[in-house]
Amino acid sequence: MTETPENRKIKILAADDNSEVLELLRAIVVMNGYLFEAASDGEEAIAKFDEFQPDLVILDYRMPKVDGASVLHHIRQSGSQVPVIFLSAVDDSSAVNGALDLGANDYVPKPFQPAELVSRMKAQLRSKELASRLSELNSKLSKMADTDEVTGLLNMRAILRLGEHALESARRYNRSMAAVMLDMDDFKKVNDEHGHVFGTYVLTHVAKVLRGLIRRSDLAARYGGDEFLIILTEVTPDGVQVFNERLCGALSQLVVEREGHSAIISISAGTAVLPPDVDMTIEGLIREADSALYKAKTSGKNQCLYTCREGEC
Numbered sequence: 228m229t230e231t232p233e234n235r236k237i238k239i240l241a242a243d244d245n246s247e248v249l250e251l252l253r254a255i256v257v258m259n260g261y262l263f264e265a266a267s268d269g270e271e272a273i274a275k276f277d278e279f280q281p282d283l284v285i286l287d288y289r290m291p292k293v294d295g296a297s298v299l300h301h302i303r304q305s306g307s308q309v310p311v312i313f314l315s316a317v318d319d320s321s322a323v324n325g326a327l328d329l330g331a332n333d334y335v336p337k338p339f340q341p342a343e344l345v346s347r348m349k350a351q352l353r354s355k356e357l358a359s360r361l362s363e364l365n366s367k368l369s370k371m372a373d374t375d376e377v378t379g380l381l382n383m384r385a386i387l388r389l390g391e392h393a394l395e396s397a398r399r400y401n402r403s404m405a406a407v408m409l410d411m412d413d414f415k416k417v418n419d420e421h422g423h424v425f426g427t428y429v430l431t432h433v434a435k436v437l438r439g440l441i442r443r444s445d446l447a448a449r450y451g452g453d454e455f456l457i458i459l460t461e462v463t464p465d466g467v468q469v470f471n472e473r474l475c476g477a478l479s480q481l482v483v484e485r486e487g488h489s490a491i492i493s494i495s496a497g498t499a500v501l502p503p504d505v506d507m508t509i510e511g512l513i514r515e516a517d518s519a520l521y522k523a524k525t526s527g528k529n530q531c532l533y534t535c536r537e538g539e540c
Contacts, residue, residue: 237352238262240281242272242298243314244290248337252285255341259348269293273301281309283351288315288326296329303330308358310351314339375449377427378434383456386448390458390509393446394501397460401503405467406516407457407474409496412528414453417490425488432483433492440473456513467500471531479529495523496531 239261241252249265256263264279266272270292276284284302286295299311313326316337323334332354333347373385381389390406397404411417411433418426430453437447437455446458459470474496481492497519501512519534526532 236260236262237283238264238279238281239283239285239348240264240266240272240275240279241285242266242269242275242290242295243285243287244268245287248287248314251341255345259345269295269298272298276302277305282355283348284309284311285348286311286313286331288313296326299326299329299331308355310355312344312347312351378431378449380434380437380455381446381448383448383450386446386450386456386458387509389446390513393458393460394509394512397501398503400461402461403463403500403502404512405459405462405470405498405500406509406512407459407470407496407498407531408450408513408516408520409455409457409474409478409494409531410520410524411453412493412495417492421488421490425485425490428485429483429490429492433478433481433494436477436481440470440477456516458509462500464500467498467533471496471498471533475529475531493529495520495528497521497523498531498533500533 237260239256241249241256241263242265243249243252244267246267249267253263253265264275264281266275269290272284272286272290273293276298284298286298288295290298295313295315299313302309302311310332311330312333312335313323313331314335314337326334332351335344335347373381375382393404396402411429414426414429417429430449433455434447434449437457441447441457441459444460446460448456450456459467462470475494478492478494483490483492497516499512499515499519501507515534519532522534523530523532
């Protein structure tokens, strides 16, 4: 069976210099349906943690070569938040507090009752699963907040934020960038003649074409209605010209068909380039591109106009 997040077995790493304790831990872990990996000292525990990537770690506090505190330090330094349970016969509250301060999730004194250890293991695994689900949910919510629900492109708020980051990077590395504003010609006519369901499909189709035109480093958004915005990072004037030609070539007289409906689509676009030595905000760059778009619209539509400064084209 192929391993998936749903069917993969939970992996537990235990480190203890007492072989009898390790065998007891192995029996407990395996009996509860988990995979088990053992280490007889802290040095081995670090190596096996990196290789095994466990879901939970059980550490003896006192071990030869490298102690449990040092193993925990390695785990946290790696960026992992895997649950760690300390086991120790040390009857010292300062040791307990020290382990928790280092980032341990729980502390079980020796000798321990197997049932109690299992309960604590399961509690930590539940917490880990909950944290993982919350992280996944937050990631999805974040993506939803940045994504236009119709086209799957970025929304206006997201591209302004990411465009500002791209602008900072362009200045840092002395690069040019460009903004391309484009608007679908006579889109209202498409909605009027074919209905909004088909009109929505046309928007998604155009978005798909745009995704195929840009590089991974570029940004594309639905700016509102039937307007789209593209941010081209690290470009030259020649590169912008080439992109404009590809853009107009792909979206001039584009035939879109679905369920008996058919429409011929064209776009008007305006492009502005921001050299690294010009001080301008991302909003200012977009305004320049929007001005070029307006000229394209008022001078016949179905064209891509490139606004550039003297000596840049």
